[in-house]
Amino acid sequence: MNHAHIPTLSRRKFLFSSTVITAYMMLSPSAFALNITENRNVSLAKFLTNKPLDQALVDRAFEALIKVDPNFQKKADALCSYIKDQQFQSIETLKKDAHFKKEHQTTARSIIAVFYLGYAGTPIPQAAHDNVRFVTYTEIETFKLTQKYTPIPGYSRWKTNYWANLPTA
């Protein structure tokens, strides 16, 4: 009896297929649509930055934002509810919305800024005190943008005078 042509689903094939499907779902644009099952702040931050952020980083970012502005959590919740109610699928569609521009744009910018700058608040140059709250240095998205061309400033990952030659695009 020849079973050569009978299609069978082996465990290996099943795991491979599952991984591919999961990866596709994770990386597709809708992956960053507001996820109602996870922590609201994490879901909102991921939606606004379009980046995979971990819980610890988001918690720290919101803690800093709240220290700068005690009402920030309310503003974030309002923005979160608006996105969910209007069923926005991505930041691209949200940023064109007139009501968002009027009511929630500053809140969204504050959230995005934390993940790109690594701190909340506004620095005052040459002042001993300002309202800046440190969040992270190594995890900021700005460094990830240039990761291909340069290490995180202050970290030596290449070789002496590597910057002498322009990076190839």
Add this chain to the structure above:
Amino acid sequence: MTSLFKKYFKIYGRALTLLLSLSFTYANAESPKDELIEKGEYLSILGDCMACHTASNDKPYAGGLEFKMPMGTIVASNITPSKQYGIGNWSKEDFSKAVKKGIRPDGSHLYPAMPYTAFAIINEEDITALYHYFMKGVTPIDEALPITTQLTFPFNLPGIMPIWNLLFTQDSNLTYDLSLTESQNRGKYLVDGLTHCSTCHTPRNQFMAEDYQQYLGGGIADGWHAPNITSDKISGIGGWSQEELFTYLKTGRAFGKSSAAGPMADAIDYSFQHLKDEDLTAIVEYLQTIPPIANPEQKLPAYQYSNQETITWSDFEQYPPHDNQSSFYRDDTTIDGALLYNAACATCHGIQGEGALDQSIPSLTQNSTVGRVDRTNLVLTILEGVHRKPTLNESITLMPAFSLEETEIFSWLSDEQIAAVTNYVTEHFGDGETTLSGVDIEIIKAGGNTPFLVKHASVIAMLGFIAGILIIAIIGRFIFRRCSKRSS
């Protein structure tokens, strides 16, 4: 006038010819001597004489370098041809006896900080070349040593060294091993003789003599752990390729294996990097034939450990509990290994211990110093830093020192902090274990554990003397009584 001119011309011509022929003769007579001096210089590099006998680079071979030993401080002597302060009055026989037997012309004994136990096998031809080099190729430095050797009781007693030599020096006749190739035999002559690898890499017994049963199985050098360099695949160098060993000795570094620091960095600076390729090859080929000695505690080759623990960014980026001006930012007493590593080490070695992309700064993963079960060298590297001179193939190698005693460009770390950061490194990049405390760092700083007999030598010697006197007194009394009985 013309004839007079011709006459003078003839005289001058002959004189010139004679002068030229004389100079040629002189040159021919000089050239073997020059070659001999050149050969002697090369042999002195093989023997790494400079490393111990030079305290200041502008006074080569003038001695003065101090060696802190468990039995006191030994000071390297002046071996320049200075007649007053050096070896300028020594005959070749005197020189040979000092180098090979550890006995000075006045009959006094050298201490085995000078590796005469290894140099005993140097052949007559090489001794001649070395002698000529030190007599004619080295500039005499007429300066007395600022400090002399100071040993503690009972090691300062006369007559100790002849007994030690009788017990522990080996046969000076090196036989040609028919089971080895020509190159391996050359390697054996160098390893056991001039390069005196065994002096550091063989453990020592209670009397500070090399334990030849554990030949090259790992020893101590100036407080550093001199690793096992037998052919054992896990504990030794059995997993290293010939090319890797050659490159390590030539440059001080073998990617993915190890990077030299401490006394080995000196050995590479002063000696190995300058050796002829055929001699380095001979050394490597011979080392690969050394019977394996295993250290059961070493579960994997030291260079095989990779990231054992995941690095979490929030471990080293601590969140300030208060505002940015809080004392949190000024606290330098933390013993949190993650914070210490990322403040002091990660800048160069990377958050994940990956090092530089071209490995000009070595990775801490797959690194022999990190992966070795004996933490001594890892601790000392952090305490003292790394200072390797540029070689033909490598630029200068520098790592800052982090101990209070050694640091010059960085704020120091306490013993507890050194222990914490070392534990962090071994836990994340080494074998996953954390084994050190501040007390261990103190012991490593002090040069490790001293053999029991050496540590308590003065007490043992005193008890010996008292016991000897008592025995003599008892025997004397017994004889006196017998004599008294006979007379009565």
